[in-house]
Amino acid sequence: MLTFVARRLLHAIPILLGVSMLVFGLVQMIPGNPIDLLLPPEAPPELIAQMTAAYGFDKPLHIQYFSWLGRTLQGDLGYSIFTGAPVARELMSALGNTFVLAVPAALLGFALGVGLGALAAFHQGTWIDKAASAFAITGVSLPHYWFAIVLVVIFSVTLNWLPAQGMGFEGLPGSFAEARSLVLPVVTLSLIPMGVVARVVRATVLEVLNQEFVATLRAKGLIDREVLLHVLKNAAPAALAVMGLQFGYLLGGSILVETVFNWPGSGNLLNLAIFRRDVPVMQATIVVLAFFFVLVNLLVDIAQAAIDPRIRR
Amino acid sequence: MRTLRRRAAALASAALLALSAGAAAADGGVLRIAMTAADVPSTTGMPNNGFEGMRFLGYPIFEPLIDWDLSRADVPAGLRPGLAEAWEVDPADPTRWIFRLRRGVTFHDGSTFDADAVIWNLERFFDESKAHFDTAGSAITRARNPLLKGWEKIDEHTVAITTKYPAHYFPNVICYLLIASPAQFEAVGADWNAFAAAPAGTGPFRVTKVTPRVSVTLARFDDYWNPERTPKLDGVELYPMPEATTRLAALRSGQVDWIEVPPPDAIPGLEAAGYDVVTNTYPHIWPYLLNVQEGSPFADVRVRQAANYAIDREGLATLLNGTAAPAAGLFPKGHPYFGAPAVEYGHDPEKAKALLAEAGYGPGNPLKARVMISTSGSGQMLPIPMNEFIQQNMAAVGIELQFEVVEWGTMLVGFRNPPGSPPTMGVDAINVSLVTSDVSYLWRYFHSKNASPVAFNWGHWKNPEFDALLDSVEAEFDQAKVDAAMVRAHEMVVAESPWLWIVHDLNPRAMSASVKGFVSAQSWFQDLTGVWIEN
Numbered sequence: 001m002l003t004f005v006a007r008r009l010l011h012a013i014p015i016l017l018g019v020s021m022l023v024f025g026l027v028q029m030i031p032g033n034p035i036d037l038l039l040p041p042e043a044p045p046e047l048i049a050q051m052t053a054a055y056g057f058d059k060p061l062h063i064q065y066f067s068w069l070g071r072t073l074q075g076d077l078g079y080s081i082f083t084g085a086p087v088a089r090e091l092m093s094a095l096g097n098t099f100v101l102a103v104p105a106a107l108l109g110f111a112l113g114v115g116l117g118a119l120a121a122f123h124q125g126t127w128i129d130k131a132a133s134a135f136a137i138t139g140v141s142l143p144h145y146w147f148a149i150v151l152v153v154i155f156s157v158t159l160n161w162l163p164a165q166g167m168g169f170e171g172l173p174g175s176f177a178e179a180r181s182l183v184l185p186v187v188t189l190s191l192i193p194m195g196v197v198a199r200v201v202r203a204t205v206l207e208v209l210n211q212e213f214v215a216t217l218r219a220k221g222l223i224d225r226e227v228l229l230h231v232l233k234n235a236a237p238a239a240l241a242v243m244g245l246q247f248g249y250l251l252g253g254s255i256l257v258e259t260v261f262n263w264p265g266s267g268n269l270l271n272l273a274i275f276r277r278d279v280p281v282m283q284a285t286i287v288v289l290a291f292f293f294v295l296v297n298l299l300v301d302i303a304q305a306a307i308d309p310r311i312r313r
Numbered sequence: 314m315r316t317l318r319r320r321a322a323a324l325a326s327a328a329l330l331a332l333s334a335g336a337a338a339a340d341g342g343v344l345r346i347a348m349t350a351a352d353v354p355s356t357t358g359m360p361n362n363g364f365e366g367m368r369f370l371g372y373p374i375f376e377p378l379i380d381w382d383l384s385r386a387d388v389p390a391g392l393r394p395g396l397a398e399a400w401e402v403d404p405a406d407p408t409r410w411i412f413r414l415r416r417g418v419t420f421h422d423g424s425t426f427d428a429d430a431v432i433w434n435l436e437r438f439f440d441e442s443k444a445h446f447d448t449a450g451s452a453i454t455r456a457r458n459p460l461l462k463g464w465e466k467i468d469e470h471t472v473a474i475t476t477k478y479p480a481h482y483f484p485n486v487i488c489y490l491l492i493a494s495p496a497q498f499e500a501v502g503a504d505w506n507a508f509a510a511a512p513a514g515t516g517p518f519r520v521t522k523v524t525p526r527v528s529v530t531l532a533r534f535d536d537y538w539n540p541e542r543t544p545k546l547d548g549v550e551l552y553p554m555p556e557a558t559t560r561l562a563a564l565r566s567g568q569v570d571w572i573e574v575p576p577p578d579a580i581p582g583l584e585a586a587g588y589d590v591v592t593n594t595y596p597h598i599w600p601y602l603l604n605v606q607e608g609s610p611f612a613d614v615r616v617r618q619a620a621n622y623a624i625d626r627e628g629l630a631t632l633l634n635g636t637a638a639p640a641a642g643l644f645p646k647g648h649p650y651f652g653a654p655a656v657e658y659g660h661d662p663e664k665a666k667a668l669l670a671e672a673g674y675g676p677g678n679p680l681k682a683r684v685m686i687s688t689s690g691s692g693q694m695l696p697i698p699m700n701e702f703i704q705q706n707m708a709a710v711g712i713e714l715q716f717e718v719v720e721w722g723t724m725l726v727g728f729r730n731p732p733g734s735p736p737t738m739g740v741d742a743i744n745v746s747l748v749t750s751d752v753s754y755l756w757r758y759f760h761s762k763n764a765s766p767v768a769f770n771w772g773h774w775k776n777p778e779f780d781a782l783l784d785s786v787e788a789e790f791d792q793a794k795v796d797a798a799m800v801r802a803h804e805m806v807v808a809e810s811p812w813l814w815i816v817h818d819l820n821p822r823a824m825s826a827s828v829k830g831f832v833s834a835q836s837w838f839q840d841l842t843g844v845w846i847e848n
């Protein structure tokens with residue numbers, strides 16, 4: 001098992017290095033630079049040149065890349081060009097805010113997804129299967145942006161039950177009143193993982209149900225609930241892989257959902273950095289999100305290997 | 314539009330009543346504002362996020378030597394004494410301005426405002442050798458203060474500032490330089506990041522809490538030097554909300570009291586629900602800047618005039634639900650410098666066709682032009698539907714417009730480069746909205762010495778008579794002579810139309826009925842000191 005984990009960790013290094021090069025290259029390809037957006041439209045050319053030099057954007061690209069990579073490896077993510085604040089501080093705050101959304105959204109989405117998927121599979125071909133599948137497909141298909149606005153119109157503007165936007169607390173909610181601001185974004189965010197997981201669980205459970213050992217279990221007199229547990233355990237590796245990917249997406253923050261709900265998370269930060277061409281924030285955010293994505297999938301790989309020893313071989 | 318103006322007038326009247334009522338607003342409440350900014354503007358005393366940053370986290374907290382007079386809604390905002398009680402040009406040297414500083418002013422941290430504080434702030438922005446030099450703040454300040462050359466302390470309450478060349482409009486430039494507390498900067502460890510978390514200026518509001526990307530909280534500064542402008546409000550909460558529908562939902566669900574720039578199609582609903590939608594003219598134009606160089610279709614003045622006659626400005630204003638007013642020049646009609654241009658542009662397709670025919674264009678030879686437009690951007694209003702509307706107007710007279718749709722940052726690069734250069738993508742016009750808040754903009758946008766990329770005469774329009782007129786008054790300190798020249802200059806620009814004059818933004822903002830006392834100044838900036846929340 002340890003060899004397996006070590007091998008997976010080593011695989012992560014070239015992936016992250018590749019991501020860093022890709023991110024740096026793509027950022028350089030975007031037209032315009034942060035100085036153009038930092039300065040008012042009427043800024044004279046000599047000032048633009050001066051500021052470009054002051055922030056080091058006049059240096060050759062490879063020098064800029066290795067300088068950035070060296071500092072990043074030492075944990076120095078630099079400073080935001082627009083706010084002057086350390087990028088690490090901004091990023092940690094944003095990731096924390098996204099985490100507060102991602103965890104409940106993942107729990108809700110996965111629980112509903114597994115439940116709906118299993119329900120549909122065990123009642124294949126019935127109206128329960130059709131209803132559960134329709135619900136799952138609707139969750140995946142609905143545009144988040146639109147669904148979020150509909151929720152706001154109903155629950156905030158019309159009924160005035162829940163806040164329309166904003167986080168309303170710092171760190172973690174300290175009371176039910178503060179937690180109210182989580183409800184609408186969490187429900188919105190949970191839709192896609194719910195739908196995707198439900199579809200995968202349904203397909204996997206159906207596949208497992210058709211295997212011979214299930215017939216053997218039934219022949220041995222196991223009741224449905226006991227059979228279900230065996231089936232779900234066998235379906236778990238495939239579902240876990242999808243959940244890992246989905247949780248990675250959630251940790252990256254949804255730019256659209258965070259924009260509609262004005263949630264100061266990582267999606268919001270990345271969106272802001274892209275529009276401002278705030279290169280240090282953009283590069284650091286993407287690399288750190290990629291790191292989390294790799295980490296989550298690494299953990300999923302390990303969990304799969306723990307559940308199913310065949311994967312270790 | 315008329316309804317909106319009536320509401321603006323009603324609010325202005327309410328403000329006058331409030332002034333007379335005096336103690337009526339002792340408990341002014343907390344005003345919660347949703348800004349269009351995507352982030353909390355920097356709180357160091359030189360806000361980013363453009364003029365919205367200056368509006369909410371500039372002037373309310375930090376003050377300039379010469380300030381804006383934002384007390385009236387019926388005239389363009391002028392200047393008034395700020396931290397300088399008086400100023401004058403040195404009779405012996407027209408580049409040397411002497412500022413006599415206000416006494417008895419303290420910063421929010423309790424330290425005293427004096428000549429040393431002014432010098433320290435000038436060093437902050439213009440002297441890279443100083444430890445307190447502020448790179449980000451300097452970039453913005455230097456862009457808005459291109460004239461400033463040097464400074465000296467004359468005594469504890471007098472400073473002199475010199476300009477690169479004589480310019481009568483220097484007060485309109487120095488008003489963008491805000492003064493922060495040197496003592497507070499030292500107290501927080503001589504670090505601009507730390508200062509941003511606990512800033513101190515001399516303004517009527519002080520910052521009490523900054524939560525990056527979430528909010529800024531202001532409180533009334535009880536020791537403010539001007540008792541007439543001591544805020545009625547207890548405080549202000551500012552929230553960045555770049556998404557218009559989110560701002561609208563926040564207002565309608567009662568999370569905020571005031572939103573900047575409501576979506577135009579939501580305005581009738583807001584008014585029906587009892588919200589006040591306030592608009593007023595302000596120095597902001599939404600034009601097409603035309604390439605008038607040889608080879609461009611707009612090199613011919615008849616084509617430029619035809620294009621101006623082709624635009625249905627009233628229709629466009631209706632499309633925007635009254636949040637814009639037709640433009641007939643750089644300045645709006647009624648502005649002291651508008652004058653009486655020889656050409657007055659209305660929607661006249663027949664005249665446009667006739668002019669195009671004179672210039673050699675017609676059904677068999679349609680005029681084709683490419684325009685750079687942005688998807689969004691600071692002050693760009695609703696660029697896509699507005700440009701589509703104009704495209705239809707132009708098509709009706711035989712002008713085929715083709716758009717190069719770019720992102721805002723790309724457009725800024727194009728705007729800073731001359732037509733024909735790669736960043737401009739070979740377009741014949743560029744649709745960038747611009748500030749017109751003082752006469753210096755006539756120089757910046759139209760004098761031939763400011764042709765791009767030197768400055769902002771993007772299309773390289775050149776008229777020797779116009780240039781000579783501006784040159785003759787640049788160092789003129791007799792205001793009457795300056796005013797007369799400005800009127801004449803504006804008339805010339807309108808007639809020759811190096812730009813398409815399309816609309817002036819009316820700066821809409823919506824607020825709940827509990828917001829009282831707001832005077833919508835004809836300015837990019839607004840005074841919150843007269844506002845209160847009625848319970």
